[in-house]
Each structure stands twice: as C-alpha cells, then as structure tokens.
Amino acid sequence: MNAAHRQTSRPGAVLAALAAAQFTVMLATSIVNVALPQIRAGAGLSDGATTWVVNAYGLAFGALLLAGGRVADLLGRRRVLVAGLALFAAASLAAGLAASPSVLITARALQGLGAAAIAPAALALALDGAPSGAGRGRALAVWGAVSGAGGAGGVLLGGVLTQAWGWPWIFHAVALGSALVLASVVAYVPRGDGGTGGRFDLLGTATVTLALTCLVWGLTTARGAGWSGPWVLGALGAAAVLLVAFAAVEVRRPHALVPPRLFATGRVAAGNLLMALLGSVWIALFFFLPLYQQQVLGEGPLATGVGQLPFAAANMLGSALVPRLSRRFGAPAALTAALLTEAAGLLWLSRIGADGSYLTGVLGPSLLIGLGLGAAFVQLTALAVDGVPPQDAGLAGGLVNTTRQVGGAIGLAALTTLAGSVTAHASPHLPVAEALTAGYRTAFTVSAAVLAATAVLAPLLTRRAPAGTAAAPSSRTPADPVHPAGGPHAAHPPASG
Structure with a gap:
C-alpha cells in the first residue's frame, strides 16, 4: 500500500499520531511542576537551579517556535516532526539519567528545542489533512482536547510517577511516550510533504x-x-x-521569516493577539492552582494530580462541543461565551479560602474553566491559521504557539509579582496559609478580569476582519469553527523555587 493511499484510507490514524505528538509536548511542559521539591532534593539543586529546570524548557521552546515553523515549511513538515520527536525522546532520557544539575538543565533546553520543531510541524500536517469544512473543525477540536488534556495529564502523571518510583521516571515516561509517538508518525503519516524549498x-x-x-x-x-x-x-x-x-x-527582505502575506486577511493578527491574552491566564492557572492545593490544602503530589482530572474532562468536552455551538449560535458568539465561561470559573476560584477543600473550592470552578478553555482554544487556533497560504502553514502554527508562550510568560511574571506583593503585605498580620491564599485569590481575580476584557475585545476584532470572515462562506460547512475569532504547556510556568 503506497503512502498516499494510506493517508486516504486511514485519516483517523494520521490525526491520532499527530495529536499524540501535540499531547506529548503539552505533557512535558507541566509534568515537572508537582515534582520540583523532589527534583531539587534528588539532583542537589539550588533554588535558582530548580527554577531553571522549568525555565530552560520554556525559554528554548518559546524562542525557537517561529524558526521551527519556517524550517518545517521549507524542509518538509514530516521530516522536521520526525527529527523533533527523536531529539525530544533523547533529551528526555538524558534528563532522567542526569547525574548533575548542568546535565539536567541542558537536557531540558534540548527538550524545548525538540518541542519547537514538533508543535508547528504537527499542527500544519493536521491542517493539511483537513483543509476545509467540518473535517477541519473536527481536527481542531481534537487539537484543543489533547492540548488541555496534556497540560492536566502532566500534573497527574507527574504526581503518580514521583510518588511511586521517584522523579527520574517523569522523564523516562516522556522518553518512552515520545518514542512510541515517533513510531506512529513514521508508520502512519505519509512522506508526501517534501517542503517548499526556498531561502531561509x-x-x-x-x-x-x-x-x-x-x-x-x-x-x-x-x-x-x-x-x-x-x-x-x-x-x-x-x-x-x-x-x-x-x-x-x-520589511526589506524578499524571503522574510514572517512575510506580510501571512496577515493579509486580518484574522491571523486577531487570532494571535487574543491567543496571547488567553495564554497569559492559562499558564498562570497551572502555576497557582497546584501551589494552592499543596501549600494551603496540604495535598500531596498524587492528590494534586488526580485533582486535575475533572478539569481535563471538561476541557475535552468543551473542545468537542465547540463546532456544534458555532453552527447553532455563530462562531463569534461561541467564542465570547467560551471566554466568559472561563472568566466565571476563575472568578469563582477567587473565593478560595485557607480553610477550604478541593470539593468545595476547586472542583466546581475547574469544570467551568475547563469547558471555556477547551472551546476558546479551538476557536482561537482556527482563527490564527485561517486563510494562511499553504506554504506558510508551519510558520502560522509556530506563530500561534509563540504568542501563547510569550503571553503566558508575560502574564505569569505579572501575576506572580502581584500575588507575591499581596502575600508579603498580608504576612505580618495573617497566618502563612491565609497570606498565601490572599495572593492566589488576587491572581485569580485579575485573571478573570483579563478574560472578561478579552471576551469584549474578540467581537470587535472579528468585525474589523474583511467582509465575510465572521461567517462561514459557502465552501465551508456550518460546523467549521474557522471563521469566528477562533482558535498548553505549557506552556510551562517557572518553578516556585
């Protein structure tokens, strides 16, 4: 059976292999979060070096995504995806075997380099397989589901493995998973993409x-x-x-890394701006919530990880429902509703207390946040890649991942500073748990306000797009969520130290 026929007859296997690559990247961004105390003790790290176990990955990932997307377009997306997965697996194994802090941090940076090749190439290949219509809507729904599930699943798997076998196994598990995904990509994703060539x-x-x-x-x-x-x-x-x-x-280069044609429709710029705002809240959530569960509620790594399961389930449900909601109510309305749903969950979460519990303070908000985040991520990814010329699909995937990462870094830095100042101000007057909770409440309140503002901004940016972009043209099915304002890891928050 030749490659082209294999792609036609097994599109589900192709999409599953590509989605697994995205899941692996998102998993690796959050899997270390609950294990940082054990990594610090086991690897003999200082507080500063412990922070760089997370930051080295995020720095390489965020800085190299644009380059990874363009290289995928020029050299071939499948080729770059395979190389990225191979590097990712090798770096993960090296991190698990690291005998010194420098080796561990270097391995994490190489993981980020591999992820910067994987993420844009996998997204571009997924969109190649579903160029228009309801098929693209389903592909993006799968993408949103695995992205949210990967971030939450990393916290769960990190807690389970750390508690059962020790922190090196979080990296061994990622290495094994990456190798299996690599085998799936080689087996099911056809070779047809040879790249566009051209100058870099x-x-x-x-x-x-x-x-x-x-x-x-x-x-x-x-x-x-x-x-x-x-x-x-x-x-x-x-x-x-x-x-x-x-x-x-x-402006002066004929072979620009980010060519002006990428923004010709107006939707790419809108999608990336809104994705940066969403990322600023998303990354911070995965930083503050596990800290609250462990430092205030006293949960261990395993309980903290299990607590992410309802969020992951709600995220997948929101991603699956968004094509249907877009068809029934219109894509701009679906996006606004998704952002407001997530904002409502964060506002609810801002009522946590030092004497609260997971069931009374975290579970309900997690369900709302997961539903809204899943639906909004699908819509914004779709908007950020809609109307992009085929030769720039990898670059568009790298750009939307970059804006989410950079937005997350900006949001996390601002929110941690704000939460830290609130906690420091409250510390002389309140017990430690109450002072920490006051900081977390402030971070969640501001996050809710950012999302509410994003919900107001989204329809305004959609209206500025060229005529016809807010509603699907006749060549698309009503289930396609591409024309709204629509569209992890994980990014990966810096360590708490």
Missing part, C-alpha cells in the same frame, strides 16, 4: 530568536530578581530594540 531568512530568524530569548529570560528572571534588577531591565530593553530591528529587517 537567517538574519530575521537570528534577530527574532534573540529578541524572544531576551524577553522570556527577562520575564522569568523578574520573579526572583525583581522588575528593577539591572539584568532584567537590560534583557527587556534588548528585547524591545531587537523586535524593532526585526520589524525593520523583515
């Missing part, structure tokens, strides 16, 4: 990669050094200068 924009890539590196490093370092630290201010200033230089370089 080395100057633009170097400029934007350095800019994103400075930005993400500055934001993650600000938590420990403070916003006024000279290294933080220097990094953020360098990022601003480099981003301006990148914009100037791209």
Whole structure:
C-alpha cells in the first residue's frame, strides 16, 4: 500500500499520531511542576537551579517556535516532526539519567528545542489533512482536547510517577511516550510533504530568536530578581530594540521569516493577539492552582494530580462541543461565551479560602474553566491559521504557539509579582496559609478580569476582519469553527523555587 493511499484510507490514524505528538509536548511542559521539591532534593539543586529546570524548557521552546515553523515549511513538515520527536525522546532520557544539575538543565533546553520543531510541524500536517469544512473543525477540536488534556495529564502523571518510583521516571515516561509517538508518525503519516524549498531568512530568524530569548529570560528572571534588577531591565530593553530591528529587517527582505502575506486577511493578527491574552491566564492557572492545593490544602503530589482530572474532562468536552455551538449560535458568539465561561470559573476560584477543600473550592470552578478553555482554544487556533497560504502553514502554527508562550510568560511574571506583593503585605498580620491564599485569590481575580476584557475585545476584532470572515462562506460547512475569532504547556510556568 503506497503512502498516499494510506493517508486516504486511514485519516483517523494520521490525526491520532499527530495529536499524540501535540499531547506529548503539552505533557512535558507541566509534568515537572508537582515534582520540583523532589527534583531539587534528588539532583542537589539550588533554588535558582530548580527554577531553571522549568525555565530552560520554556525559554528554548518559546524562542525557537517561529524558526521551527519556517524550517518545517521549507524542509518538509514530516521530516522536521520526525527529527523533533527523536531529539525530544533523547533529551528526555538524558534528563532522567542526569547525574548533575548542568546535565539536567541542558537536557531540558534540548527538550524545548525538540518541542519547537514538533508543535508547528504537527499542527500544519493536521491542517493539511483537513483543509476545509467540518473535517477541519473536527481536527481542531481534537487539537484543543489533547492540548488541555496534556497540560492536566502532566500534573497527574507527574504526581503518580514521583510518588511511586521517584522523579527520574517523569522523564523516562516522556522518553518512552515520545518514542512510541515517533513510531506512529513514521508508520502512519505519509512522506508526501517534501517542503517548499526556498531561502531561509537567517538574519530575521537570528534577530527574532534573540529578541524572544531576551524577553522570556527577562520575564522569568523578574520573579526572583525583581522588575528593577539591572539584568532584567537590560534583557527587556534588548528585547524591545531587537523586535524593532526585526520589524525593520523583515520589511526589506524578499524571503522574510514572517512575510506580510501571512496577515493579509486580518484574522491571523486577531487570532494571535487574543491567543496571547488567553495564554497569559492559562499558564498562570497551572502555576497557582497546584501551589494552592499543596501549600494551603496540604495535598500531596498524587492528590494534586488526580485533582486535575475533572478539569481535563471538561476541557475535552468543551473542545468537542465547540463546532456544534458555532453552527447553532455563530462562531463569534461561541467564542465570547467560551471566554466568559472561563472568566466565571476563575472568578469563582477567587473565593478560595485557607480553610477550604478541593470539593468545595476547586472542583466546581475547574469544570467551568475547563469547558471555556477547551472551546476558546479551538476557536482561537482556527482563527490564527485561517486563510494562511499553504506554504506558510508551519510558520502560522509556530506563530500561534509563540504568542501563547510569550503571553503566558508575560502574564505569569505579572501575576506572580502581584500575588507575591499581596502575600508579603498580608504576612505580618495573617497566618502563612491565609497570606498565601490572599495572593492566589488576587491572581485569580485579575485573571478573570483579563478574560472578561478579552471576551469584549474578540467581537470587535472579528468585525474589523474583511467582509465575510465572521461567517462561514459557502465552501465551508456550518460546523467549521474557522471563521469566528477562533482558535498548553505549557506552556510551562517557572518553578516556585
């Protein structure tokens, strides 16, 4: 059976293999979160080095996504996906076997490099297999479900493995899973994509990669050094200068890394802006909620992980329902409702108390947040890749992942600073648990406000798109959620230290 026939006869297997790659990336972004105390003790890490067990992954992932997406377009998405999975598996194994802090942190950075190749290539291949109509809506629904489930599943699996066999097994499990996904991709995803060829924009890539590196490093370092630290201010200033230089370089280059045609419809820019706002809340949620469960409620790693299951189930349900909701109520209305649902869950979560419990304070909000996040992620991913020329699909996938990562870094840095200041102010007057809870409540309240503002902004940006973009044209089925404002890990929050 040739490759083309295999793709036609088994599209479900192709999508499953690609979705598994996305799940693996999202899993790896959150699987270390509940194991950080054990990693610090077992690997002999200082507080600063423990933070970089998480930050090294996030820095490499966020800074290299645009480059990974463009390389996938030029050299072939399947080829880049296979190489990324192989590197990801090897780096995960090295992290589990690491005998020194430097090896562990280097392995985490290499994991991020592999993830930066995997995420945009897998998304572009999934969209290639469902170029329009209800098929694309279903593919994006699967993408949203595995992304949310991967983030929550990482917390669960991290707790189970750490408690049962120790922290190295969180990396061994990711290595084994990556190897199985690699085998599935080789077996089911056909070779037909040879890439577009063409020149690689080395100057633009170097400029934007350095800019994103400075930005993400500055934001993650600000938590420990403070916003006024000279290294933080220097990094953020360098990022601003480099981003301006990148914009100037791209205007003059015939083979630009981010060509202007990518934004011709107006929907890509809207989708990425809204995704950055969603990411600023999403990443922070996976940082603060496990901390509240462990530091205030006194739950262990396993109980904290199990507590993510209702969220994951609700996330998958929201992702599955969004095509039907878009068909019935219209995609812009479905997106607004999804954002408001998530905002309502975060506002509910802001009522947690130091003497609360998981059942009374966390379960209900988690269900609302999961439903809203799943539906909103599908809609915003769809918007951010809709109307993109086929030769730029990998770049569009890298761009929407980059904006989510960078939005998450900005949001997390701001919210941790705010929550920390509230806790510090309350500490002389309240017990430790109550002071911590006051900080977490503030973070969830501000997160709810950000999402409410995003819900107001979404229909305004949709209206600014060219005529006809808010409703599906006749070539699409009503179930396709691409024309709304529609569209992890995980990103991966910096460690608590």
